[in-house]
Amino acid sequence: MNITTSEFLANRRLVLKGAGIAALIGLGVIPFDVPRALAAANDKYPEEAFKQKNEADAIKALYGKTAETSDKVKMDAPEIAENGAVVPISATTTLSDVTSISFLVSENPISLIASYKIPAGTLPSVANRIKMAKTSNVTVIVEAGGKLYSASKEIKVTVGGCGG
Amino acid sequence: MASSIRVRATSNGDTTEVQALIQHPMDSGFVKDAKGEIIPPHFIQVLTFEYDGKPVFVADWGGGVSKDPYVKFAFKGGKKGDDLKVSWVDNKGATDTTTAKIQ
Numbered sequence: 001m002n003i004t005t006s007e008f009l010a011n012r013r014l015v016l017k018g019a020g021i022a023a024l025i026g027l028g029v030i031p032f033d034v035p036r037a038l039a040a041a042n043d044k045y046p047e048e049a050f051k052q053k054n055e056a057d058a059i060k061a062l063y064g065k066t067a068e069t070s071d072k073v074k075m076d077a078p079e080i081a082e083n084g085a086v087v088p089i090s091a092t093t094t095l096s097d098v099t100s101i102s103f104l105v106s107e108n109p110i111s112l113i114a115s116y117k118i119p120a121g122t123l124p125s126v127a128n129r130i131k132m133a134k135t136s137n138v139t140v141i142v143e144a145g146g147k148l149y150s151a152s153k154e155i156k157v158t159v160g161g162c163g164g
Numbered sequence: 165m166a167s168s169i170r171v172r173a174t175s176n177g178d179t180t181e182v183q184a185l186i187q188h189p190m191d192s193g194f195v196k197d198a199k200g201e202i203i204p205p206h207f208i209q210v211l212t213f214e215y216d217g218k219p220v221f222v223a224d225w226g227g228g229v230s231k232d233p234y235v236k237f238a239f240k241g242g243k244k245g246d247d248l249k250v251s252w253v254d255n256k257g258a259t260d261t262t263t264a265k266i267q
């Protein structure tokens with residue numbers, strides 16, 4: 001993943017979103033409260049993050065920061081998924097102080113798949129099954145010690161799982 | 165009605181490994197039915213596992229999680245015979261709860 005490009009895109013998206021909010025205020029519609037949504041992201045269902053189409057936007061909405069690639073984040077996933085409706089993926093990390101683990105599929109209509117909160121005492125390792133619309137990069141984000149670490153892998157999908 | 169949640173929690177004395185399988189359509193809202201009409205979104209949003217009154221694992225899910233979702237994790241502690249409470253709520257406000265004994 002090219003971080004500078006995605007950051008640029010995210011910023012651009014943010015500016016566009018800002019313009020949209022301004023337009024909504026102009027129309028007398030009260031938009032969602034962005035800072036509050038970010039602050040509450042830790043204990044409430046991250047509604048906004050699950051509305052973002054693009055991966056970088058979803059990470060921003062979920063965590064409010066960007067991730068750095070780390071080889072301490074390990075993802076176990078197939079090279080080729082024959083059925084995009086059920087792709088088994090697991091993630092684990094050797095990082096300490098892990099507070100959450102999230103899964104994103106960049107080519108899905110909604111990038112964020114799942115975000116798991118890991119309280120103290122729970123091992124930083126999760127297995128689940130996800131849907132993939134088509135061949136895509138799958139990213140695992142690990143939040144540890146307040147910072148974000150990620151690992152990505154391309155998974156080829158022969159039959160998509162998101163319809164169409 | 166039988167519970168939609170099937171849980172297996174096994175303690176090895178040190179950690180408890182939990183596997184859960186839930187019956188749920190997990191419709192993303194992007195799939196069309198045979199008539200070409202969009203199937204409205206219907207998916208579990210929050211799945212919580214509680215042990216000893218405290219959450220040990222919380223899943224926030226979107227429509228991208230597979231139908232009849234499966235999840236596996238492990239936590240430190242947990243004794244054989246103790247209760248593990250599992251509950252979910254979906255985007256239509258439906259919920260289900262079950263309590264499993266750690267084996």
